[in-house]
Amino acid sequence: MIFPARPLIFGLALALSVSTFLFGNPSLAQNSKKVEWHRCLIQIYKSKNMVPQACEEYAALVNLDPKDAQIRFEYGAYLHKMGRVKDAIVQYRKAADFNPSNPDYQGAVGDALVSLKDYSGAVAYYQKAGPKFAGKLSTTSAYVQQLRQINQYNAEIKKRAAEDE
Amino acid sequence: MVIERELPRLKTRFKWSLALLSLGMAFLPSAFAQDEGPSVTLMKYVGKAQEAMRAGRNQEARDEFRKAIGLAPKTPEFYIGLSDACYAMKEYDQVAFALQKVIELNPAMKDECSGEYGEALFHLGRYDEAIPYLKAGLKYIDSPAAKARKTAIAAAPPISTAPSAPPESVIRAAAPTHVDSKPIPLATENPASAAGWHSISAKHQEVDINKANQTLAGAIRCEGIVIADYLGYEKSENINFFHPPKAKFKITKILKGPPLNKDLPVRYEFKERSSTAGAPAGWKFSDDKMPAKGSSWIIFLEWCTPRDGMFDTYEGSFGRLPADDENLNKVYAELEKHSNR
Numbered sequence: 014m015i016f017p018a019r020p021l022i023f024g025l026a027l028a029l030s031v032s033t034f035l036f037g038n039p040s041l042a043q044n045s046k047k048v049e050w051h052r053c054l055i056q057i058y059k060s061k062n063m064v065p066q067a068c069e070e071y072a073a074l075v076n077l078d079p080k081d082a083q084i085r086f087e088y089g090a091y092l093h094k095m096g097r098v099k100d101a102i103v104q105y106r107k108a109a110d111f112n113p114s115n116p117d118y119q120g121a122v123g124d125a126l127v128s129l130k131d132y133s134g135a136v137a138y139y140q141k142a143g144p145k146f147a148g149k150l151s152t153t154s155a156y157v158q159q160l161r162q163i164n165q166y167n168a169e170i171k172k173r174a175a176e177d178e
Numbered sequence: 179m180v181i182e183r184e185l186p187r188l189k190t191r192f193k194w195s196l197a198l199l200s201l202g203m204a205f206l207p208s209a210f211a212q213d214e215g216p217s218v219t220l221m222k223y224v225g226k227a228q229e230a231m232r233a234g235r236n237q238e239a240r241d242e243f244r245k246a247i248g249l250a251p252k253t254p255e256f257y258i259g260l261s262d263a264c265y266a267m268k269e270y271d272q273v274a275f276a277l278q279k280v281i282e283l284n285p286a287m288k289d290e291c292s293g294e295y296g297e298a299l300f301h302l303g304r305y306d307e308a309i310p311y312l313k314a315g316l317k318y319i320d321s322p323a324a325k326a327r328k329t330a331i332a333a334a335p336p337i338s339t340a341p342s343a344p345p346e347s348v349i350r351a352a353a354p355t356h357v358d359s360k361p362i363p364l365a366t367e368n369p370a371s372a373a374g375w376h377s378i379s380a381k382h383q384e385v386d387i388n389k390a391n392q393t394l395a396g397a398i399r400c401e402g403i404v405i406a407d408y409l410g411y412e413k414s415e416n417i418n419f420f421h422p423p424k425a426k427f428k429i430t431k432i433l434k435g436p437p438l439n440k441d442l443p444v445r446y447e448f449k450e451r452s453s454t455a456g457a458p459a460g461w462k463f464s465d466d467k468m469p470a471k472g473s474s475w476i477i478f479l480e481w482c483t484p485r486d487g488m489f490d491t492y493e494g495s496f497g498r499l500p501a502d503d504e505n506l507n508k509v510y511a512e513l514e515k516h517s518n519r
Contacts, residue, residue: 046315047316047319050296050297050315053300053308057308061305
C-alpha cells in the first residue's frame with residue numbers, strides 16, 4: 014500500500030510547528046540561549062585568563078537584562094577578583110539596588126568598600142545585609158570605632174603640641 | 179537551586195528547538211527524500227519521538243530519533259531531534275555528534291546550529307573549538323535570517339485543535355493493515371485467459387497469501403540489512419526445529435540501517451516464518467544444519483532491536499542469503515531502486 018508521504022510529513026510538521034509556537038515563547042527561549050552561550054564564553058575566557066574578553070562577555074550579558082541582579086553580582090565578583098574594585102562596586106551597588114533583600118549583594122558592596130578602606134560605608138552595607146554579615150559588621154564597626162579614637166587621639170596630640178609651642 | 183534555574187531554560191529551549199525541527203521538516207526537501215514505503219514507518223518513529231519529548235521521556239525520544247535516523251540517515255532534521263533529546267539529558271557528546279552531522283549534511287544550517295554545537299563542545303571541554311561556534315551562534319541569533327525564521331513560525335496558521343496528535347491520515351496509515359476478504363487477483367494468473375477472473379477467484383483459496391511477503395522487494399524494506407560472516411553458534415541441549423540456536427555473526431558491512439555492534443547474535447531459524455508446515459519428518463539438529471564457519475551471508479533484520487538477546491531475520495530462514503555475487507547484485511539493485519534519488 015502506498016501512502017502520500019509528502020502531505021503527511023507536511024501536515025504533521027506544520028501542526029507541530031504551530032503547537033510548539035503556541036506553547037513556547039521563542040524570544041524568551043532565544044534570550045535564554047544567548048545567556049547560556051555568553052556564560053559558556055565567560056567560563057572559557059576565565060579558564061584561559063582572558064580578562065578583557067571575559068569582561069566583554071559579562072557586559073553583553075548585562076546588556077541582555079540590565080535589571081538582572083544576579084548577573085551584576087557575578088560581574089562585580091569577577092571584577093573584584095581581578096582587582097578592579099571600583100568597577101566592581103558599581104556592579105555590586107546595582108545588584109543591591111535591584112534586589113535589596115539579598116544579603117549577599119549588600120555584603121559584597123561592604124566587602125568591596127573595605128578593600129577601598131571605606132570602612133564607614135562598609136558598615137552601612139553590612140548593616141543592610143543583616144545577620145549573615147553580623148560578624149563582619151561587628152569587626153568593622155569596632156575597627157571604625159578604633160579609627161575614630163585614634164583620630165581623636167592624634168587630633169588631641171596635635172592640639173596640645175600646638176598649645177605648647 | 180541549579181535545577182530550578184535550569185528548568186525554565188530547558189523548557190523554552192526544547193519548545194523552540196521542536197518548532198525549528200518541525201518547521202524544518204515542513205520546508206526542507208531532505209525530509210521527503212524517502213521512498214513511499216518507509217516514510218510511514220519513519221513518521222511513526224518521528225511522531226513517537228516528538229510525543230515522547232513532549233512528555234519529557236527524553237530517553238525514549240532519543241531512541242526513536244535514532245531509529246528514524248537508521249531509516250533516513252541523510253535527513254538533518256532527525257539529527258536535530260536527536261540533539262534536542264540528548265541535550266535534555268545532558269549527553270553532550272551525542273549532541274555534538276548529531277549537530278556535526280547536521281552541519282555535514284546541510285552546510286546551510288551551520289549558522290543555525292553553531293550556538294548549540296559550541297555549547298556542546300564547551301561541555302565536552304573542547305574550549306578552543308567551542309569559541310568560534312558560540313560566537314557564530316550569538317551572531318546568528320540576532321541576524322535577520324533567525325528573525326525571519328521566528329516570523330515564519332509565528333505566521334503559521336492555526337490548523338489543528340489538538341496539535342499534539344498527528345493528522346488523521348498519519349494515524350490511518352500507521353494502523354494495522356485491513357485484510358480484504360475479497361479474492362486477491364494474483365500476478366501469476368492471466369485475467370485475459372479463457373478462464374478469466376473466475377479461475378483466479380476459484381483458485382485463490384489454494385494460494386498461501388502469507389508467502390506474498392517472501393520477496394526480495396519485501397525483504398529490502400527491513401530496518402537493517404547487513405553482510406556478516408558466520409562464526410559459530412551457542413551450543414545448547416534443547417535446540418530443535420522450533421527452538422533455533424543463537425548463531426554468532428560478525429558484521430562486515432552494513433548495507434542499510436543503524437550502526438549496529440559488529441557482533442551480531444541471530445536467531446537462526448530453520449523454517450520460513452509464514453510456513454504453516456511442521457518440522458520435516460525425521461528432522462534432528464546437528465552441526466551440518468548450520469552454515470560453514472567463516473561463510474559470508476546477507477542478513478535481513480526485520481527490526482534492529484534484539485529479542486531475547488537475538489536478532490530476528492526477515493521471515494525466518496528467508497531472511498538469510500549467501501553473500502555471493504548473484505545475491506549481492508540483486509540486493510544492491512533493490513537498494514538502488516529504493517534509494518533516495
